[in-house]
Amino acid sequence: MKLEFHGHDERYTVEQSLLNLFPGELPVYEPVRPQEDESWAIVSWREGEEKSGKRGHACVELGWQGKADAYSFGCPLTGTEYEQEGRRRHAIGAAFFLAYQALTGNTPPWGMLTGVRPDKLVTEALQAEKTLEAARELLEKIYFVTPRRAALALETGTAAFEAAKGLGPRDIAVYIGIPFCPTRCAYCSFVSQSVEKSFSLVDPYVDALAAEIEAGGRMAQETGLHVRAMYMGGGTPTTLTAPQLDRVLTAFETAFGPALDGCGEITVEAGRPDTITAEKLAVLKDHGVHRVSVNPQTMEERVLRAIGRRHSPGDIEAAMELAAKCGFPHVNMDLIAGLPEDTAEGFRRSLDRCLEFGTDNVTVHTLALKKGSRILLEGLSIPGPEAVGEMLDYAEPLLRNAGYAPYYLYRQKYMSGSFENIGWTRPGGACLYNIYIMSELCSILSFGAGGSTKMVDPARRLIQRRFNPKYPKEYVERPEKLRANQADFAAFYSR
Numbered sequence: 001m002k003l004e005f006h007g008h009d010e011r012y013t014v015e016q017s018l019l020n021l022f023p024g025e026l027p028v029y030e031p032v033r034p035q036e037d038e039s040w041a042i043v044s045w046r047e048g049e050e051k052s053g054k055r056g057h058a059c060v061e062l063g064w065q066g067k068a069d070a071y072s073f074g075c076p077l078t079g080t081e082y083e084q085e086g087r088r089r090h091a092i093g094a095a096f097f098l099a100y101q102a103l104t105g106n107t108p109p110w111g112m113l114t115g116v117r118p119d120k121l122v123t124e125a126l127q128a129e130k131t132l133e134a135a136r137e138l139l140e141k142i143y144f145v146t147p148r149r150a151a152l153a154l155e156t157g158t159a160a161f162e163a164a165k166g167l168g169p170r171d172i173a174v175y176i177g178i179p180f181c182p183t184r185c186a187y188c189s190f191v192s193q194s195v196e197k198s199f200s201l202v203d204p205y206v207d208a209l210a211a212e213i214e215a216g217g218r219m220a221q222e223t224g225l226h227v228r229a230m231y232m233g234g235g236t237p238t239t240l241t242a243p244q245l246d247r248v249l250t251a252f253e254t255a256f257g258p259a260l261d262g263c264g265e266i267t268v269e270a271g272r273p274d275t276i277t278a279e280k281l282a283v284l285k286d287h288g289v290h291r292v293s294v295n296p297q298t299m300e301e302r303v304l305r306a307i308g309r310r311h312s313p314g315d316i317e318a319a320m321e322l323a324a325k326c327g328f329p330h331v332n333m334d335l336i337a338g339l340p341e342d343t344a345e346g347f348r349r350s351l352d353r354c355l356e357f358g359t360d361n362v363t364v365h366t367l368a369l370k371k372g373s374r375i376l377l378e379g380l381s382i383p384g385p386e387a388v389g390e391m392l393d394y395a396e397p398l399l400r401n402a403g404y405a406p407y408y409l410y411r412q413k414y415m416s417g418s419f420e421n422i423g424w425t426r427p428g429g430a431c432l433y434n435i436y437i438m439s440e441l442c443s444i445l446s447f448g449a450g451g452s453t454k455m456v457d458p459a460r461r462l463i464q465r466r467f468n469p470k471y472p473k474e475y476v477e478r479p480e481k482l483r484a485n486q487a488d489f490a491a492f493y494s495r
Contacts, residue, residue: 001025001039004032008045013089016114017096022064023414032063039064041099043092047077054078056088058095062103071099090142097144108418111144116410116438118145118420122157123164123439132158152406152422159407160439163432167228169459170493171262172220173436174230176213176248177448178237179472180205182272185297186307186340186374187367201472205449206244208476210251212447216486217255220445223490227256228442229265229433237268238275242283249287265432267291273319274311281326291361291431294319295334298342299350306341308374313353320357330429331359337391338367338416340380347391355402360429362404364395366419368412385417392419399424408434445489449475453485455492464492 001018005011015027018041025039032040040063047056054077061070073095077084097112110118121143125135132154139150180202181188220227230252237245253260268284270276270292284292296316298304304311323331333354337347354362366388369376383391404424408431411420423434436442437454440463446453451468466485469475475482 001041002028002030002032002037004030004040004042006042006044008043008088008092010043010045010089010092013093014041014043014096017093017100017112019413020112020114020418021097021100021108023418034061034063034068037063038066041096043096045088045092047088052076056084056091058088058091060092060095060099062096062099064103067103069099069103071095071102073098094144101144107144107146109146109149110411110418110420111139111146111149113143113145116412117440118149118411119153119157119160119409120439122153123160126158126161127164149420152409152420155406156409156422157439159430160435160441163430163435163439164441164458167436167442168226169457170224171226171228172443172445173433174216174227174252174256175433175437175444175446175448175451176209176230176232176237176252177446177451178232178234178240178248179449180234180239181236182239182274183308183310184374185309186378186380187336187370188373198472201476202240202244204476205472206240206247208479209448210247211479212482213248213251214255215483216445216447217252217257217259219486219490220256220259223493225259225445225493226261227259227263229267229431229436230263231267231269231431231433231437233269234271236271236275238270238272238277238280240280242277242279245280246283246287249283249289253287265290267293267431267433269293269295270319270323271295272309272311273315274309276319276322278322278325281322281328285326285328289328291330291332292323292328293332293334293361294323294359295332296350296354297334297336297365298339298346299353300342300346303339303342303346306380307339320359324357330361330431331357332361332363332431333357333359334363334365336365336367337395337419338383338388340375340382342383344383344387344390344394348394351395351398355398360426361431362399362424363421364392364399364424365421366392367416369414369416382416388416388419403427407431408438410438443489443492453489455489457492464488 042061044059056077057074059072073091075087075091093112122135139145266289268289299313403426406422407425408423409420443456444454449472450470453466455464469478
């Protein structure tokens with residue numbers, strides 16, 4: 001889409017709006033020719049003194065597939081320079097959204113919001129001692145979120161608000177990453193390696209990971225930090241052997257020691273049922289793991305084949321039986337709405353079957369078209385936004401009637417229908433780690449290749465990030481980078 005600016009250079013705001021509303025379009029900064037161009041936007045801004053004080057006005061003229069429309073949005077420019085900048089960006093984003101709405105007649109479920117964490121607005125409103133009704137009005141009137149999505153955000157934002165009450169200034173969560181999988185799924189772009197192709201990397205990776213955890217645990221104890229939750233994800237952690245899993249978990253327990261006294265939650269993403277064995281689950285149980293995730297993504301045989309999974313629905317059932325026999329307090333299952341070859345009827349069958357297992361956590365993801373995924377590289381056929389909406393429309397009332405409630409949500413770029421991912425739980429089953437990381441309530445100390453450590457100081461509204469080497473081989477070969485990241489983490493808490 002051709003973009004032409006007048007009176008401003010708010011590229012980020014306009015590009016995020018473009019991504020949200022026209023996901024297939026890329027920004028092109030060239031003069032617009034409305035009579036000739038297929039897709040274009042002229043985004044203007046002016047400000048000045050008026051009788052009521054200083055005001056700004058955004059105007060967006062929008063052309064798309066032979067049609068054109070325009071919308072203007074005004075706002076007062078009061079407060080600090082930073083606050084005025086925020087109002088300008090909101091006005092430009094609002095004008096772009098309202099012009100899109102006038103042009104197409106469409107209302108995206110999350111309105112003009114473009115971020116990953118739409119419910120953070122609710123949490124912040126409650127922390128500022130505002131009412132839920134005020135938070136609802138903020139979402140619906142200021143950001144044009146649909147009433148149904150606003151209601152979801154109120155629930156998950158409130159869950160985050162309650163979770164934050166239990167955190168102290170030196171409470172953190174820990175993430176341990178295992179970047180290996182049996183095969184690469186068609187929808188995946190994560191930094192994960194097929195074990196078949198990278199078997200020789202696994203042992204040195206576990207050695208390096210154990211060493212990093214041991215150093216991190218010492219640092220946490222010396223800094224006076226307290227781990228409230230640990231999450232082992234990937235990849236697929238259960239691609240490791242039972243002895244390798246035992247070694248990683250032993251390193252975690254030994255290294256952190258007293259720093260784990262307040263840790264009420266240890267989660268392991270078992271993930272792929274073709275990697276789950278009774279021996280591995282016994283290791284997890286022996287180490288006090290509270291929650292395992294068994295992630296079928298679908299219970300439809302043809303969809304499993306389409307996404308590159310080698311297991312069958314029967315393997316999923318067998319894995320769930322093993323998990324039930326081990327007696328884990330909590331079990332999560334993941335499904336994805338919008339997978340290749342899936343239909344609304346197939347998704348309904350998958351969700352119905354998952355509920356029959358009696359799991360207390362169900363996470364319903366919406367397919368995100370990630371760069372580098374096989375879906376995009378090979379042009380695989382996927383359900384359209386209407387079919388995905390039908391899937392999600394079925395899921396919510398079914399889960400609520402079965403006693404589940406939403407407790408965390410987040411969005412991703414290039415999601416089918418601009419929907420969301422939602423974690424559903426029965427009472428007492430919420431995964432605190434998911435709330436902590438998605439709502440940015442506390443620091444996350446990450447171990448492993450591709451790990452993203454996030455240092456959070458809610459009182460100062462400060463967030464800093466450090467990244468581990470991306471690939472397993474690079475991770476093993478660069479211990480100095482891991483040491484530097486941990487030194488920065490310790491320094492963050494010494495200020």
